[in-house]
Amino acid sequence: MSASASLLQLTGVTIRFGGLTAVSSVTADVREGELAGLIGPNGAGKTTLFNLITGVYQPTDGRIDFAGSGTAGRRPFHLTGLGIARTFQNIRLFPSLSVAENVRVAFHRHLRHRAWHSILRGRAFLAEEAELAERALELLGIFNLERFRDAPARSLSYGDQRRLEIVRALATRPRLLLLDEPAAGMNPSEKDELMRLIRFVRDRFGLAGSSTAGRSPRDRPPRSAPIRR
Amino acid sequence: MAIPKAQRWLLVALVLSGAASAVSGSIDPYFLDVVMGVGVGVVLASSLNLINGFTGQFSLGHAGFMAVGAYTSAMLSTVVAPRMGWGAGALQWVFFPASLVAGGLVAALAGLAVGAPSLRLKGDYLAIVTLGFGEIIRVVLQNVDAVGGARGLTGVPTHTNLLWTFGTASLTVYTVWALLESTRGRGFLAVADDEVAAEAMGLDTTRYKITAFGIGSFFAGVAGGLYAHLKGYLNPGGFSFEKSIEIVVMVILGGMGRHAGVVFAAILLTLLPEGLRELGSRSIPNPFGGPAWSLDWIKDARMILYSLLLILLMLLRPEGLFHRRQPRRPSS
Numbered sequence: 001m002s003a004s005a006s007l008l009q010l011t012g013v014t015i016r017f018g019g020l021t022a023v024s025s026v027t028a029d030v031r032e033g034e035l036a037g038l039i040g041p042n043g044a045g046k047t048t049l050f051n052l053i054t055g056v057y058q059p060t061d062g063r064i065d066f067a068g069s070g071t072a073g074r075r076p077f078h079l080t081g082l083g084i085a086r087t088f089q090n091i092r093l094f095p096s097l098s099v100a101e102n103v104r105v106a107f108h109r110h111l112r113h114r115a116w117h118s119i120l121r122g123r124a125f126l127a128e129e130a131e132l133a134e135r136a137l138e139l140l141g142i143f144n145l146e147r148f149r150d151a152p153a154r155s156l157s158y159g160d161q162r163r164l165e166i167v168r169a170l171a172t173r174p175r176l177l178l179l180d181e182p183a184a185g186m187n188p189s190e191k192d193e194l195m196r197l198i199r200f201v202r203d204r205f206g207l208a209g210s211s212t213a214g215r216s217p218r219d220r221p222p223r224s225a226p227i228r229r
Numbered sequence: 230m231a232i233p234k235a236q237r238w239l240l241v242a243l244v245l246s247g248a249a250s251a252v253s254g255s256i257d258p259y260f261l262d263v264v265m266g267v268g269v270g271v272v273l274a275s276s277l278n279l280i281n282g283f284t285g286q287f288s289l290g291h292a293g294f295m296a297v298g299a300y301t302s303a304m305l306s307t308v309v310a311p312r313m314g315w316g317a318g319a320l321q322w323v324f325f326p327a328s329l330v331a332g333g334l335v336a337a338l339a340g341l342a343v344g345a346p347s348l349r350l351k352g353d354y355l356a357i358v359t360l361g362f363g364e365i366i367r368v369v370l371q372n373v374d375a376v377g378g379a380r381g382l383t384g385v386p387t388h389t390n391l392l393w394t395f396g397t398a399s400l401t402v403y404t405v406w407a408l409l410e411s412t413r414g415r416g417f418l419a420v421a422d423d424e425v426a427a428e429a430m431g432l433d434t435t436r437y438k439i440t441a442f443g444i445g446s447f448f449a450g451v452a453g454g455l456y457a458h459l460k461g462y463l464n465p466g467g468f469s470f471e472k473s474i475e476i477v478v479m480v481i482l483g484g485m486g487r488h489a490g491v492v493f494a495a496i497l498l499t500l501l502p503e504g505l506r507e508l509g510s511r512s513i514p515n516p517f518g519g520p521a522w523s524l525d526w527i528k529d530a531r532m533i534l535y536s537l538l539l540i541l542l543m544l545l546r547p548e549g550l551f552h553r554r555q556p557r558r559p560s561s
Contacts, residue, residue: 054429080431092426094419096486104412105419109431111412115440118411119404121235125411132412172431 007032007208008176012062013052022048025062028225030176035202036210037224044227046212047089050178054086055079067175081109085174087165089181089212093153099164100149103136106171139167142204143197159190163197170205177201179211235410239403246395253391261391265459267499268394269452272401274479274495275488276448279405281477282486284441285421287356290343291449292472293363296465297339298332298450300376303385303457305331310386325388329397329454336450337443339366344442348435363473370465381464382457389459397455401448406488408444417441418486482542484549494550501538505531 008030015023023045030036038046051057053064055076064071071079094102117125140146143163148156156164162182169177179198183191202209253261273291280288305328309315315324339362347358371379408414419427420437427434457463479498483491509528512521527534542550 056425056428075433076425076428077431077433080429086429088426088429092423092429094422094426096418096422097415101415101418105415105427105432106430107412108416113411113413115408115413118414119407121407129412168430 006030007034007067008053008210009065010049010053010062011065013049013059013064014061015048015052015057016060023052023059023227026227027062030208030210032175032208033202033206034208034223035198036208038210038212038227039224040212040227046227047180049227050086050180050212053178054084077109080172080174083173083175084178085169085172085176086178087162087169087180087182089184091158091161091165093161093164093168095152095154097153098150099145099153099156100133100136100140102153102164102168103139103171104132106168107132107135109172136171139171143167158185166197166201170201174205175207177205177207177209179209181212235403235407239399242399242403243396246392246399249395250390250392262459263500263503265389265391265394265455267496268391268398269456269459270476270479270495270499271398271492272394272448272452272455273476274483274491275398275401275405276445276452277476278480278483278486278488278491279408279417280441280445281480282484282491283405283409283417283421284438286348286438286441287352288359288442288445289356289470289473289477290359290361290363290366291445291476292468292470293359293366294336294340294446294449295453295456295472296363296366296370296468297446297453298329298336299453299457299463299468300332300370300382301335301450302328302332302454303382303463304376306386306388306458307382307384321386321388325393325458329393329451332454333447333450336453337447340442340446340449341439344439344446348438348442360470360473363468363470367465367468370468377463379465381462383462385457385461385463387458387461389455394455394459397448397451401451402488402492404444404448421486478539482539482546482549487549490550502531502535505534 006029010026010028012025012027013023014021014025026049028036038049040046048057052059053066053071055071055074055078058072066079066082066084074082094105097105111128113125113128137146137149140149143166145156145160145164145167148160153161153164166177166179166182182198183194186194198209198211201207256264273295277288277291280286280291306325310324310328315321343359343362347355350358370376376382409417416427416432416437419430419432420434424434427437475498479494480491482498483489483494505527509524509526509531512523512525514521
């Protein structure tokens with residue numbers, strides 16, 4: 001292990017799909033509270049690396065440590081519980097849920113009530129539900145999305161959907177937030193706005209952010225690791 | 230103490246079931262039989278709606294779970310109860326619901342046993358596994374002489390009345406509704422929408438699916454118990470995959486993941502064949518004079534008409550009679 005402040009540590013991470021080596025011995029680290037970038041051309045394996053970090057794939061070789069312990073064999077929901085949250089390159093909101101419900105679902109790891117409490121609907125359950133509704137609104141408010149709270153998530157504009165994905169990821173109370181191509185399809189002024197937003201999120205929620213980003217220097221976080229095809 | 234709104238509705242439904250049950254002596258027995266069949270249909274459709282509608286799984290084995298519950302509670306009533314002297318008098322009021330719950334629990338165990346290994350399968354594949362399970366149950370029942378084999382199980386006491394059927398129906402609808410109407414419950418919809426995103430938000434998708442299967446099968450088992458004590462006779466043939474499909478049709482017609490729609494569809498589809506049978510015994514006067522036109526042919530063509538009506542409904546309302554979910558965006 002390197003420095004104690006290292007939150008995420010990748011050591012020689014490799015994954016092969018049959019004969020194709022999609023990610024080949026990547027070694028990198030992200031420190032607590034740091035903004036880090038991952039850049040590379042299409043097909044370089046940026047999203048695959050994110051899928052490895054979040055447990056969607058298991059590495060063929062190498063190891064991934066998060067907050068000092070190995071992530072091998074852990075399923076994505078477990079890693080989310082440990083504090084890794086992500087957004088998706090092609091937005092993956094829950095279309096049949098409303099905007100506020102999309103956020104509330106992400107509180108899942110911190111719920112106090114169990115399934116039978118929702119059937120009995122006791123005082124404590126209703127109080128927690130009210131509290132969660134309020135917290136969801138509060139988070140949405142920070143990103144100016146609260147006026148859409150009851151709208152279906154799919155009815156939002158593209159940019160708002162991207163922001164909702166970030167809100168939803170933040171609701172899991174992450175220590176590490178992975179943003180996959182957050183600037184995809186945005187014009188320069190929207191990108192500036194996004195960079196401001198990412199810094200704001202880092203400062204406000206005190207977490208490390210890692211994103212895959214475009215090629216022009218202005219889009220990149222201060223410390224970016226390139227990966228090649 | 231103020232009772233929350235949702236529970237108030239449940240209470241009203243239970244009281245109404247009790248009241249209806251008290252006056253059931255003066256209701257035509259055939260009509261009563263049909264009405265109780267509707268109640269059983271509502272339990273089956275609502276419980277399958279949790280699995281197929283809300284959680285997005287495709288189970289074709291609901292009749293199998295129903296059979297497990299039906300035979301379990303029927304055996305308790307025909308073998309255990311008389312031996313212990315529990316079948317008669319006031320004890321029946323305790324023993325019968327207990328046997329229904331027991332049937333539900335055994336069905337839930339069967340649901341977990343099928344669900345746990347096969348839930349990594351999706352869509353059509355899961356449908357095939359659950360279909361296979363339902364058929365295995367039926368064939369086993371047909372060949373075990375202790376439960377009557379192919380001749381069926383006779384002499385089941387007819388304990389089922391309006392209170393039990395509609396009490397259970399109300400409880401089922403309430404439970405499924407309440408389960409969904411919570412932050413944890415919204416997870417079922419999230420799992421149906423996008424499993425990868427649901428896992429990334431910290432939801433254990435496998436556990437959600439198994440929970441849906443367990444609860445859904447439990448109520449299917451209870452419905453089976455009601456059915457057994459309604460008809461007084463069980464035949465393995467009644468739990469074939471056609472019965473499963475009938476329940477799936479109720480869910481699809483009601484609009485996957487609609488509470489009221491599915492209840493309505495269950496009522497409609499249980500009454501429709503009976504209504505057509507009734508129509509078949511009528512005749513219409515011949516406008517040109519001569520003998521009245523008999524509608525007897527409807528009796529023979531009943532199932533054909535039923536199927537045609539279903540096809541028509543699906544063509545006109547492909548999203549179900551009621552629908553909330555908008556058509557999904559084609560996945561990229």
